[in-house]
Structure formats: C-alpha cells, structure tokens
Amino acid sequence: MSTATAQRLADAISSDTVSGRMWLYSNYHCNLACAYCLTESAPKVPARQLDGIRMVGLAQDAAQLGFTELGVTGGEPFLRSDLPDLLRELADNLPVTVLTNGTPIHPAAAGTDEPPCAPAGGTADQPRPS
Numbered sequence: 001m002s003t004a005t006a007q008r009l010a011d012a013i014s015s016d017t018v019s020g021r022m023w024l025y026s027n028y029h030c031n032l033a034c035a036y037c038l039t040e041s042a043p044k045v046p047a048r049q050l051d052g053i054r055m056v057g058l059a060q061d062a063a064q065l066g067f068t069e070l071g072v073t074g075g076e077p078f079l080r081s082d083l084p085d086l087l088r089e090l091a092d093n094l095p096v097t098v099l100t101n102g103t104p105i106h107p108a109a110a111g112t113d114e115p116p117c118a119p120a121g122g123t124a125d126q127p128r129p130s
C-alpha cells in the first residue's frame, strides 16, 4: 500500500468514515449450522483457517494503519485450539473483540456449571428436537 493510500485510510478511520475495527475471519467451520448464517458455516464445511502468523501480521499492519481495534469472527473461532494463544498475541497490538456462539467455551472457564447455550447440533433459538 502506498504512503498516500495509507494516509487516506488513516484519515478515513480517524474521521469515522471507515470503521476503526478490522475484522479477521479466523475460520469458516462451526459446530452449529444456523439457517441464517451469513458465512454458511457448519460442521462439515471446509475450515479455511487463516494462518495464525498471518493474523498477527495483519494485526500489526492494522495498528500501523490507524485501526483502533480488531474483531475476530468465523465460523466459530473457538474451534481453533490455538485461539487463546492467538488472542493474546493479537491483543498485544490492538484491543480484540471475538464473536462466538459460546458453546465451545467450557463451563468451568466461564465460571458456571451450566452450558452457556444449546448442545452441539442445535442453536440457541432452534434447539435440536428431543
């Protein structure tokens, strides 16, 4: 990216013409299969996982270009076993927001004995019939 283009982008972010949050699609597979899913994610779709080193490089670039935060989404990002370490590295560059359906988060880690959402195979608003 040329210096002039980078400056125009920084100006657009600082004037709120462009969002300051840069989104990274960490992967496209998901443990759920919601009918309304914009990315058409599901358990059997190809993961198309974004390389972790590449994500950290993009976070560094984003910070230099004037972005103010990162968003990580998918698919279900927490299906990646490297996500906790990856989030720490991303957060060294910019504040990070993660979109998750919550189901892969272990109840103990969330400080509760109850699962946060419907079991795998269903969704919060369309649970699997019993």
Ligand code: SF4
Pocket (backbone or CB within 6 Å): 030, 031, 032, 033, 034, 036, 037, 038, 039, 040, 041, 042, 074, 075, 076, 101, 123
């Ligand atoms: S939980 Fe989200 S990513 Fe997964 S299928 Fe549903 S809408 Fe798509």
